[in-house]
Amino acid sequence: MKMNVKEWVMAVAVVATGWVTAGAQITPERLRADSDEQLLREWTRVLSHDEFGGRKPMTPYEDKTVDYLAGQLEVMGLEPAFNGSWFQPFDIISVTAKPAGGGFPVSGKRKSLLRYPDDVITWTTRATAKIDLKKAEYVFCGFGINAPEYGWNDYEGIDVKGKIVVAMVNDPGFYDNSLFKGRNMTYYGRWTYKFEEALRQGAAGCLVLHNAEAASYGWHVCVNGHLSDNLGIYNPDTRNADELAVRGWLHEEGLKKLFLAAGMDMERALADAKRPGFKSFALNVRGDVKMNVAYGIKKTRNVGGIVRGSGQSGEAVVFCAHWDHLGIGKSDERGDTIYNGAADNASGVAGALLVAKKFNDMPRPRRDLIFLFPSSEESGLFGSAYYCDHPAVPMSKTVACLNFESIGPAELTRDVVILGGGQSDLDRYYVAAAAAQGRYIYFDEDNSDGWFYRSDHYNFVKRGVPAVVLENGLHPVDVSKPNKYPMPVWYHKPCDEYHDDWDVSGTLSNLNLIFSVGLSLSNNPR
Ligand SMILES: [Zn+2]
Known part of the structure; x- marks a missing residue:
């Protein structure tokens, strides 16, 4: 390709700064x-x-x-891995979602407000301008785990369709060495699993209950990680409408507020949830979940070759x-x-x-x-x-x-x-x-x-x-x-x-x- 003077000058400058040197292919x-x-x-x-x-x-x-x-x-x-191409492009959505007020009002026996981001940090991966759940019902689902191989199902006998699941981080083995793999966290303990399972169960949202020990990091990590630019794979066919409307982390103070609004005993629920045979239950607390959402979609690429x-x-x-x-x-x-x-x-x-x-x-x-x-x-x-x-x-x-x-x-x-x-x-x-x-x-x-x-x-x-x-x-x-x-x-x-x-x-x-x-x-x- 023939370069004009300006391009040529730029090319020389690039060589001089070493751009080409470091990026040079191995011949x-x-x-x-x-x-x-x-x-x-x-x-x-x-x-x-x-x-x-x-x-x-x-x-x-x-x-x-x-x-x-x-x-x-x-x-x-090598041979290109993706139908003659080295690249496998896909879309990533980046979402910043803020509650319409200072948080999420809830009411049961009493009224309360889950303050954002002190009590709860929420986001979504849907491509939408607004999340607007009317009078969503909160359900306490223990660890939010359905694990047939361990004989454990926190979703047994409870309908969470369209509701907001509250699930504790980690798995029962963290508290009782004889359960699951003891202190070796199974995938059921990961917060990402909690979202996946809640979605499979038809929930509208899922809040993972934070605990610094069980999560192995502090609340600030949850907040800093999700205040803005939450990422997810974007599916252009569904615009991610088939994903959870609300994902989030719930602070222990937030859980206290939920149980206070419910007029229920939180300490007992947390203790029971760690034992086999626990039954998840509705908190009989409801609240609107409104978030204003800004999002952007960008392409990125995997690279692959085949021998x-x-x-x-x-x-x-x-x-x-x-x-x-x-x-x-x-x-x-x-x-x-x-x-x-x-x-x-x-x-x-x-x-x-x-x-x-x-x-x-x-x-x-x-x-x-x-x-x-x-x-x-x-x-x-x-x-x-x-x-x-x-x-x-x-x-x-x-x-x-x-x-x-x-x-x-x-x-x-x-x-x-x-x-x-x-x-x-x-x-x-x-x-x-x-x-x-x-x-x-x-x-x-x-x-x-x-x-x-x-x-x-x-x-x-x-x-x-x-x-x-x-x-x-x-x-x-x-x-x-x-x-x-x-x-x-x-x-x-x-x-x-x-x-x-x-x-x-x-x-x-x-x-x-x-x-x-x-x-x-x-x-x-x-
Ligand atoms: Zn790495």
């Missing part, structure tokens, strides 16, 4: 010549460079990131690494505003690219290998959720999902940590692959903070596809030295940056482990 020559370590470092460095602006979806930095990724898959010679298998089985193994991070935001003490996300998750994307390259360079295994780079993981696992509803290979034919999340830096360790083991056949593949490296697997059973549910692989698990998360080991090969990277102090901070002195020896050995697990999975005749 076929370099792909052949560079070592695994060089490639891993280069992809991590480029994607976490300031020029990528922290890779926030639906900003110009998204274009830069997804174009870079697609370009790299193309250079490697075609030889077996024509129609089955696939998915390798997954979210490309997004937090973008540009609040300044840290050094005055840095760019959340580079080098470990989270440029390192994971770089690792997935490296594994893609390895598979592409060898004789084809039997099953297809899909390399998926979802968008919007950080804001709610939206990209992987959309993919799972619109997969390149049907979920029933997806044998496993191997997720790459914050894998660098890491030193060489004797152990490898697996979160979410004990749920599927996948465990033994990891055990065998680690043993072949002279390492061992530590199955981390402590999921009390719900980490297992907070990354993309969980959308696959929800649909019955086996998936676990590999985490860096804790015990260095050199036992005389302490672990170099014991705690992720960089987590979701601008200082999550790439440095040349990163130790990636552990990262590379973990990648080899994932590679060999992937290879066994793709060749296993079962």
Whole structure:
């Protein structure tokens, strides 16, 4: 293309500031010549460079990131995953919803006001100018859990259609070790589950009862997270009218007000709800729920490429690494505003690219290998959720999902940590692959903070596809030295940056482990 003078001057300026340098694709020559370590470092460095602006979806930095990724898959010679395209676009709705008054009036035996946002923080994911529920009825549903495998159903014998469900955060195991998985939170404990189940039961709204201990974070996290710009996947066919009208968190003071208005004993209800056999009940409290809603809809894209298998089985193994991070935001003490996300998750994307390259360079295994780079993981696992509803290979034919999340830096360790083991056949593949490296697997059973549910692989698990998360080991090969990277102090901070002195020896050995697990999975005749 011919440039006019102005464009030419701009192009020179861009080169001078290094824009092109950091964004440059790795060429076929370099792909052949560079070592695994060089490639891993280069992809991590480029994607976490300031020029990528922290890779926030639906900003110009998204274009830069997804174009870079697609370009790299193309250079490697993968096949586009989505009907000839590298991109899987979908819509995200961003909603800011405020109550029409200072909160939500309720009345039962007495009148009260749920003040916003001190007693309750609410939002919606519907594309509408107003939420207007007339005299909505409030129902106390314990944990709001319907779990046949644990013999627990808080919705038994109660009709919540068109009503507002109040459900406690976490699950019964948090309070009684003999119930559910004890302190290991099940998915039934997550606030997102409460909304999903309330919707299935036909409720109009759901308020999750906050408790700092059971939620593992304070009320300010709920408020700050939902005051504005609440995100959700947008379905243009329904305009999300089939979603809950009201989602929210209820402060314990808000619950007190509801029970006071109901003239009922809150302490007793909370105690009963933690025991088997609890029966949910209507509070006989009603109130209008009016919110003024402002929303916007934007497109974002998952990226994906396929290494075609030889077996024509129609089955696939998915390798997954979210490309997004937090973008540009609040300044840290050094005055840095760019959340580079080098470990989270440029390192994971770089690792997935490296594994893609390895598979592409060898004789084809039997099953297809899909390399998926979802968008919007950080804001709610939206990209992987959309993919799972619109997969390149049907979920029933997806044998496993191997997720790459914050894998660098890491030193060489004797152990490898697996979160979410004990749920599927996948465990033994990891055990065998680690043993072949002279390492061992530590199955981390402590999921009390719900980490297992907070990354993309969980959308696959929800649909019955086996998936676990590999985490860096804790015990260095050199036992005389302490672990170099014991705690992720960089987590979701601008200082999550790439440095040349990163130790990636552990990262590379973990990648080899994932590679060999992937290879066994793709060749296993079962
Ligand atoms: Zn992440």
